[in-house]
Amino acid sequence: MNTHDTPAIAVHGLHKAYGHTVAVDEVSFTVARGRVLGLLGPNGAGKTTSMRMLLGLASIDRGQASIHGRPYAQLADPVGTVGAVLDAGGLHPGRTARQHLRIAAAMAGVDAARVDPLLDDAGLGQSADRAIRTYSLGMRQRVALATALVGDPSVLVLDEPANGLDPAGTRWLRTMLRGFAAGGGAVLLSSHILAEVAQVADEVVVVARGRVVGSGRVDDLTVHHGGDLEAYYLDLTAENAEVR
Numbered sequence: 750m751n752t753h754d755t756p757a758i759a760v761h762g763l764h765k766a767y768g769h770t771v772a773v774d775e776v777s778f779t780v781a782r783g784r785v786l787g788l789l790g791p792n793g794a795g796k797t798t799s800m801r802m803l804l805g806l807a808s809i810d811r812g813q814a815s816i817h818g819r820p821y822a823q824l825a826d827p828v829g830t831v832g833a834v835l836d837a838g839g840l841h842p843g844r845t846a847r848q849h850l851r852i853a854a855a856m857a858g859v860d861a862a863r864v865d866p867l868l869d870d871a872g873l874g875q876s877a878d879r880a881i882r883t884y885s886l887g888m889r890q891r892v893a894l895a896t897a898l899v900g901d902p903s904v905l906v907l908d909e910p911a912n913g914l915d916p917a918g919t920r921w922l923r924t925m926l927r928g929f930a931a932g933g934g935a936v937l938l939s940s941h942i943l944a945e946v947a948q949v950a951d952e953v954v955v956v957a958r959g960r961v962v963g964s965g966r967v968d969d970l971t972v973h974h975g976g977d978l979e980a981y982y983l984d985l986t987a988e989n990a991e992v993r
C-alpha cells in the first residue's frame with residue numbers, strides 16, 4: 750500500500766505504558782503529504798514517546814503507527830524515506846559535522862556531494878571541520894537537522910527542532926520546513942514554542958497526560974481565542990499543567 754491516498758504518517762489508537770504510567774493513551778492522528786503537523790503538550794504529555802513508537806524506537810503496546818502505509822521497520826528504504834531529529838545530544842562528540850554528515854550520506858547510499866550544500870544551508874559551512882564536542886546546543890541542533898535531510902526523505906519527524914536555535918536558525922528552520930512541505934513532504938514536529946508552531950504548522954494535535962485533547966487546523970482551533978494559539982493551548986491544558 751503506497752498510494753497517494755495513504756497518509757504520509759498515520760497513528761491509530763497508539764498506547765504505551767511504563768509501569769503504572771500511561772505515557773500514550775489512544776493517540777490517533779495523520780499527516781498528509783505537503784502538510785506540517787505540530788504535536789503540542791505539557792512536559793511529560795507523551796509527545797516523544799509517540800514519535801519513538803512511530804520510528805520503531807519504542808515498542809507499541811496497542812495501536813498502529815505507519816509511514817506511507819507501513820510500519821517503520823517494514824520500510825524498504827527507511828533513511829531515504831524518513832529524516833528524524835529526536836536528540837541532538839546523541840551526536841558523536843569526537844567527529845566533525847562534515848564527518849558526521851558524510852557517514853550519514855554513506856549509510857543512506859546518497860552522493861557525498863549532498864553534504865556541503867546541506868552544511869552551508871544549516872549555517873555550518875565555517876565550523877564544519879571542528880569536533881562536535883566544541884559545538885553549542887544550537888550548532889548541534891543544526892547538525893542534527895542537516896543529518897535528517899541527508900537521505901532526501903519525504904517525511905520528517907522532529908522532536909523540538911527549534912531547541913537552542915538562534916533567531917537566524919529559527920528562520921532557516923521555518924523556511925526549510927515550509928519549503929519541504931511545499932515540495933510534497935510531510936512533517937511531524939513537537940515544540941513548546943507556540944508562536945513558531947503557529948507560523949509553520951498547518952494543523953496541531955494537543956496531547957495532555959497521554960491523551961489527545963484537541964486537534965485541527967490552527968485557524969479553526971483558535972477562532973474563539975482571537976487566533977492566539979498560546980491562549981487556546983493554555984485554556985485547553987490548564988487542568989493538566991502539573992508535569993508527570
Ligand SMILES: Nc1ncnc2c1ncn2[C@@H]1O[C@H](COP(=O)(O)OP(=O)(O)OP(=O)(O)O)[C@@H](O)[C@H]1O
Nearest residue numbers: 767770772790791792793794795796797798799993
Ligand atoms: N523510558 C521510560 N521509562 C519510564 N517512563 C518513561 C520513559 N519514557 C517516558 N516516560 C514517561 O512517559 C511520559 C511521557 O513522556 P514523554 O517523554 O513522551 O513526554 P513529552 O511530551 O515528550 O515531554 P517533554 O515535553 O518534557 O519532552 C512521562 O510521564 C515520562 O516520565
